[in-house]
Amino acid sequence: MGIPEFRALWLGQGMSLLGDQLAQVALAVLVYARTESALATAAVYALTYLPPIIGGPLLAGLADHYSRRRVMLCCDLLRAVLLAAMAVPGMPFAALCGLVFCVVLLGAPFSAARAALLPEVLEGDRYVVGSALQNVTNQAVQMLGFAAGGAAIAALGPYRALALDCATFLGSALVIVAGVRRRPPPYRGDQSRPSMWTTTRAGARLVFGERRLRTLVLFAWLCGFYVLPEGIAVPYAAKLYDGTLSVPVITGLLMAAMPLGTVVGAFAFGRFVTPSGRLRGMGWLAMLTCAPLVVCAVRPPLEGVLALWVLSGVGGAYQLAANAAFVQCVPAAGRAQAFGLVQSGLLAAQGVGILIGGAAAQQLGPEPVVALAGAAGLSAAAVLAMLWTESRTEIIASVRASAT
Numbered sequence: 087m088g089i090p091e092f093r094a095l096w097l098g099q100g101m102s103l104l105g106d107q108l109a110q111v112a113l114a115v116l117v118y119a120r121t122e123s124a125l126a127t128a129a130v131y132a133l134t135y136l137p138p139i140i141g142g143p144l145l146a147g148l149a150d151h152y153s154r155r156r157v158m159l160c161c162d163l164l165r166a167v168l169l170a171a172m173a174v175p176g177m178p179f180a181a182l183c184g185l186v187f188c189v190v191l192l193g194a195p196f197s198a199a200r201a202a203l204l205p206e207v208l209e210g211d212r213y214v215v216g217s218a219l220q221n222v223t224n225q226a227v228q229m230l231g232f233a234a235g236g237a238a239i240a241a242l243g244p245y246r247a248l249a250l251d252c253a254t255f256l257g258s259a260l261v262i263v264a265g266v267r268r269r270p271p272p273y274r275g276d277q278s279r280p281s282m283w284t285t286t287r288a289g290a291r292l293v294f295g296e297r298r299l300r301t302l303v304l305f306a307w308l309c310g311f312y313v314l315p316e317g318i319a320v321p322y323a324a325k326l327y328d329g330t331l332s333v334p335v336i337t338g339l340l341m342a343a344m345p346l347g348t349v350v351g352a353f354a355f356g357r358f359v360t361p362s363g364r365l366r367g368m369g370w371l372a373m374l375t376c377a378p379l380v381v382c383a384v385r386p387p388l389e390g391v392l393a394l395w396v397l398s399g400v401g402g403a404y405q406l407a408a409n410a411a412f413v414q415c416v417p418a419a420g421r422a423q424a425f426g427l428v429q430s431g432l433l434a435a436q437g438v439g440i441l442i443g444g445a446a447a448q449q450l451g452p453e454p455v456v457a458l459a460g461a462a463g464l465s466a467a468a469v470l471a472m473l474w475t476e477s478r479t480e481i482i483a484s485v486r487a488s489a490t
Contacts (some may be wrong), residue, residue, distance in 0.1 A: 091207045092216055094458025095200060098258035099220065100227050102162070105254030107231025109169070111341060112188065112244035114320045116332050120179065123453065124321040129489075130442020131184060131317045132437040145195045145426075153271045155200040155262060157461045161196035162259035165189050166238030169252035175245050190433075204291035205413075206269070217413070221406050225399075227448050229345035240334045292416065299415055303428055304470055305372060305408045311463025312375045312398055314383075315456045317440030322452040326388045336388065343392045344431050347399020355403040364407040369471025374401030376467055379460025385453050398460075448455045 110131065148157050160225045171177070172185045206288040208216040239247050293299055315322065325334035331339075351371070355364060386394070417425050439459065446455045 087208060089212075091266055092204075094261050095204065095207065096223065097265075098162075098261040099200065100223055101254045101261070102258040103224060104231045106232075106249035107228050107341075107422070108238060108247045109182060109251040111231075111334070111338055112239050112247035113361045114337065115239055116244040117179075118324075119318040123448065124318055125444045125448040126322050126448065128317045128440050130186065132444070145191065148195045148199070153269060153270060154203045155266050155268060157195050157199040158203075159259055159262050159264075160279045161192045161199075162255045162262065162408030165192050166252050166255035168192075169255060171250055173245050173249035173252060184403040194426060194430055197429050201425035201429070203266075203269075211423045217409065221409065222349060222356075224387075225345045225348040225352065229349060236337070237335055237338060239338075240332055247320065264451050290427060293427050296415070299412065301470065301477050302412045302415070303431065305368065305474070306405065306432050307410075307429060307435040308372055308375070308463060308467055308470065309432060309457050310403070310439035311466065312344070312379060312402065313436045313441040314439045314459040315379065315395060316344070318443055318447045321371070321447060324458070326391065326454060339388075339392060340395065343395035344399035344402065346401040347396035348394075349399075351400035352406055355406060361410075365411060367469070368404045368407050369474050371401045371404035372467040372470060373464055375404070376401075376460045376463030380457050380464065382453050382460070383457035418453050445473070
């Protein structure tokens with residue numbers, strides 16, 4: 087935190103992410119209030135994940151073509167304008183969905199630019215420390231945003247919550263202008279600039295052409311199973327409603343449970359486990375993210391559901407080790423494209439999982455759908471754990487060498 091540019095990136099990311107969590111709760115409550123449909127609610131929530139399937143891999147390469155600071159600034163300003171339009175009361179449902187799609191689509195080049203810029207701001211071991219701090223902060227902000235979001239929406243209404251998200255993007259843009267210095271684009275005027283399609287193919291070959299990277303990417307995309315409960319949190323909250331707490335408040339508590347667990351898990355994982363131990367424990371923690379969800383099949387009360395989802399979040403701390411290992415394996419050239427592809431696939435996996443979960447919850451109810459997602463994710467995590475056992479040796483040796 088002693089590096090001014092990192093503080094600016096950290097603060098800007100935290101501000102916009104806090105607003106995003108508030109907006110996600112607001113959208114879920116707004117759509118469910120209009121439709122009373124689990125499928126419609128999950129479909130709109132999935133729109134916060136699905137746009138990267140279409141444009142993410144291509145747009146992420148903008149951060150390798152143009153100044154990364156400029157890309158981040160333009161994305162923040164455009165998203166602020168779109169959120170302002172979404173905050174207009176009475177916005178038609180179709181227009182609202184289109185605006186959500188565009189807002190999330192612009193997140194792909196922003197995230198890629200930020201991920202590529204961070205190693206330039208934090209060199210050597212500082213990158214690992216800064217990345218871990220940012221990941222923990224993101225989970226903490228998600229937890230607070232979801233928990234406070236339910237109460238805020240109950241008091242302010244969903245449209246004002248969307249307006250608040252607009253303000254967070256403007257704040258993030260101001261922080262970037264003030265705190266991040268100008269840098270030239272990776273490709274200067276005297277260099278031949280490859281096409282977007284060329285950089286996309288090169289990034290795909292880099293990410294999927296090597297076994298260790300493929301396994302790490304699949305570990306990241308495993309979240310498509312255990313993020314599914316967030317997409318049907320509103321109908322789940324309606325099932326748990328007993329007159330004590332309002333449905334928006336219960337929704338906020340449910341959506342905050344997993345980020346809370348991840349904060350706890352990340353702290354324990356980083357504080358008490360060695361770097362090589364984190365790599366060895368990735369498979370077990372990945373299975374822990376999904377196993378507690380299976381218990382939702384017995385329809386526990388609200389307290390039990392929260393405990394299970396917090397425990398699932400604790401296992402989600404394995405993503406910190408997977409991210410650090412991925413950074414170690416990816417060369418600096420084309421870094422933004424590699425990060426953009428992985429991030430786009432991660433968001434797409436979450437969106438597809440939520441959309442399928444919403445359709446299933448419409449027919450079966452939310453509890454059995456969460457349990458089925460947990461069982462499927464547990465099976466996938468077990469397979470990845472076995473694959474990782476064969477791939478991790480070289481990375482662990484590299485980690486030990488860098489620590490000596």
